[in-house]
Amino acid sequence: MHRQVYEAFRAAILASNLRAGQRVPSSRSLALELNVSRIPVLTAYSQLIAEGYFEARSGSGTFVSSSLPEQWTAVQRQHATAPIGTRSGRQLLSRRSAALPDFTGRPWQGKWGPFVVGQVAFDHFPVEVWSRLVNRHVRSTRVNSLHYGHPLGALTLRSTIADYLRTARAVNCDASQIMIVSGSQQALELSARVLLDPGDKVWVEDRGTALVEACFCSPVVV
Numbered sequence: 001m002h003r004q005v006y007e008a009f010r011a012a013i014l015a016s017n018l019r020a021g022q023r024v025p026s027s028r029s030l031a032l033e034l035n036v037s038r039i040p041v042l043t044a045y046s047q048l049i050a051e052g053y054f055e056a057r058s059g060s061g062t063f064v065s066s067s068l069p070e071q072w073t074a075v076q077r078q079h080a081t082a083p084i085g086t087r088s089g090r091q092l093l094s095r096r097s098a099a100l101p102d103f104t105g106r107p108w109q110g111k112w113g114p115f116v117v118g119q120v121a122f123d124h125f126p127v128e129v130w131s132r133l134v135n136r137h138v139r140s141t142r143v144n145s146l147h148y149g150h151p152l153g154a155l156t157l158r159s160t161i162a163d164y165l166r167t168a169r170a171v172n173c174d175a176s177q178i179m180i181v182s183g184s185q186q187a188l189e190l191s192a193r194v195l196l197d198p199g200d201k202v203w204v205e206d207r208g209t210a211l212v213e214a215c216f217c218s219p220v221v222v
Contacts, residue, residue: 002040005030006047013053013064020066024054027062153180185212192216 012018024030027045031038045062048054055065152158158175165171181187196202202216 001036002043002047005034005041005044009044009048010053018064020064022064023060024062024064152176152178188212188216 009018009024018024025033027038027041031041034041045054049056049062052065052067054062056062155175157180158178161178162173162175165173179187179190181190192202196216204212204216
């Protein structure tokens with residue numbers, strides 16, 4: 001999204017549709033007009049300012065720069081005004097990424113209901129307690145928490161999970177045997193890479209998600 005905003009403004013400036021010194025909409029108003037988050041608009045504006053197409057005037061707003069970063073020939077102007085998405089040509093992909101199956105959602109996915117996979121029971125989630133805990137810990141954040149953590153995840157979290165598994169599930173494990181992942185899909189993908197060899201057979205739950213099926217049936221893994 002931020003790339004589209006950047007390219008649109010850049011092409012308009014190079015085609016003289018936006019004049020030097022002309023004020024552009026604020027990032028907030030443009031985000032509201034486009035019905036998008038303000039973050040990609042801010043990112044595009046920052047890039048345009050860094051490259052010299054925009055200039056920010058304190059207390060006045062953002063304006064088209066009075067001097068462009070370079071002199072453009074007629075050929076470059078024509079190239080700059082080409083429709084967005086046609087300038088870069090064909091995007092080449094690696095053989096591994098090209099072999100990945102296309103993801104198409106199932107008709108029953110993407111809807112609210114009691115049988116949706118991965119959906120939290122929002123009506124039972126303790127939002128107020130969660131908010132208080134988050135606010136309390138954010139106020140006491142330490143600088144070292146900004147560094148990269150352990151590849152397996154935070155040791156305190158893994159130790160807590162190990163304690164729970166030992167007491168509640170009778171699983172004999174310790175923190176070194178636990179890995180924190182971003183979701184079930186990453187866990188399945190890592191497990192497939194570690195445990196499976198090309199040609200191995202796996203059983204997949206019927207009516208499972210398309211992502212799970214793609215993980216085990218992808219030529220990249222099996």
